[in-house]
Amino acid sequence: MIEALILLKEMQFLDSKIIRIKTLIENTPAVVNGYDRSFKDSQEERQKKNADLDKALRQKREFELSASEKSEKIKKLRAKSSDIKTNKEYQLHLKEVEQLEKEVRLIEDDILIVMEQIEEFEKTSTAVNKKFEIEQSKYNEAVSAAKKEQSEGEKELDELLKQRSELAKHIPKEPYNKYMHILERKNALAVVAAKAELCQGCFLNMPPQLYAEVMKGEKINTCPQCGRILYYEPDPH
Ligand SMILES: [Zn+2]
Missing domain, CATH: 1.10.287.1490 (Helix Hairpins)
Structure with missing residues (x-):
């Protein structure tokens, strides 16, 4: 997985916490x-x-x-x-x-x-x-x-x-801006897992080629339906 994607995943983790705490406050x-x-x-x-x-x-x-x-x-x-x-x-x-x-x-x-x-x-x-x-x-x-x-x-x-x-x-400007754009538009969830060929943001059954690309994790891929950034998560089953 490219570093930018790893960092965006971390960012999503932090932002989810931040949003939850801000809402609580x-x-x-x-x-x-x-x-x-x-x-x-x-x-x-x-x-x-x-x-x-x-x-x-x-x-x-x-x-x-x-x-x-x-x-x-x-x-x-x-x-x-x-x-x-x-x-x-x-x-x-x-x-x-x-x-x-x-x-x-x-x-x-x-x-x-x-x-x-x-x-x-x-x-x-x-x-x-x-x-x-x-x-x-x-x-x-x-x-x-x-x-x-x-x-x-x-x-x-x-x-x-x-x-x-x-x-x-540490996150390059372009993926960061993309992330921020989706975060604001998609109500707090910009980076989601692709699991068992499903986007976990909108549950779209992903085209096989996109899924293969997401599995490789060599670039920033987004879901064609909800636009969220995808990362691969192995299916435990
Ligand atoms: Zn989606």
């Missing part, structure tokens, strides 16, 4: 973004459930306050009952007390209802908070793994680019 923000979104959903769910609970607790306190204000009023009214002179005044007094007592009972019913809600909301809140904690640690792990992979990729990429520019120095 480029995709990292989108990957992290995806984690952010699902984590945000979990955060919002948690906030909503905790807000439901807070609201119910606040409502319970308001009801209790209102009930105790009314009970206080009843007490004061009763304390003054000995001052009442006329029957008419007494009837009015009784009516007022009864009305307040009725209101207190209604509020107490409301308190029971809200307490049931609180019990329900507390269960939900506990479950959601637990789920949130799990999500949070999964999120932290996933994000730091993605970022670690990115920074390691950047280091590896630097190293590969150095190797690549060193290798490029």
Whole structure:
């Protein structure tokens, strides 16, 4: 095999790695973004459930306050009952007390209802908070793994680019340009094996004469269908 072809094979090997790592680095923000979104959903769910609970607790306190204000009023009214002179005044007094007592009972019913809600909301809140904690640690792990992979990729990429520019120095201009042209056009795969008379890039069944030339490897041959540079790889079967 001529040296240029050997070097182009090496170049293809490096470029495949470079493209894979570049894609990984480029995709990292989108990957992290995806984690952010699902984590945000979990955060919002948690906030909503905790807000439901807070609201119910606040409502319970308001009801209790209102009930105790009314009970206080009843007490004061009763304390003054000995001052009442006329029957008419007494009837009015009784009516007022009864009305307040009725209101207190209604509020107490409301308190029971809200307490049931609180019990329900507390269960939900506990479950959601637990789920949130799990999500949070999964999120932290996933994000730091993605970022670690990115920074390691950047280091590896630097190293590969150095190797690549060193290798490029040794490849004659014409085959190199041809390689680059195919690489850009063929989406990252410019040098492929010819195996069992098939181009491994497009699986064209190659004309026998071309296959024979590729086997010799004395010049740069390209596939007549996909245009990729071919090298011979013995068929293990
Ligand atoms: Zn082909």
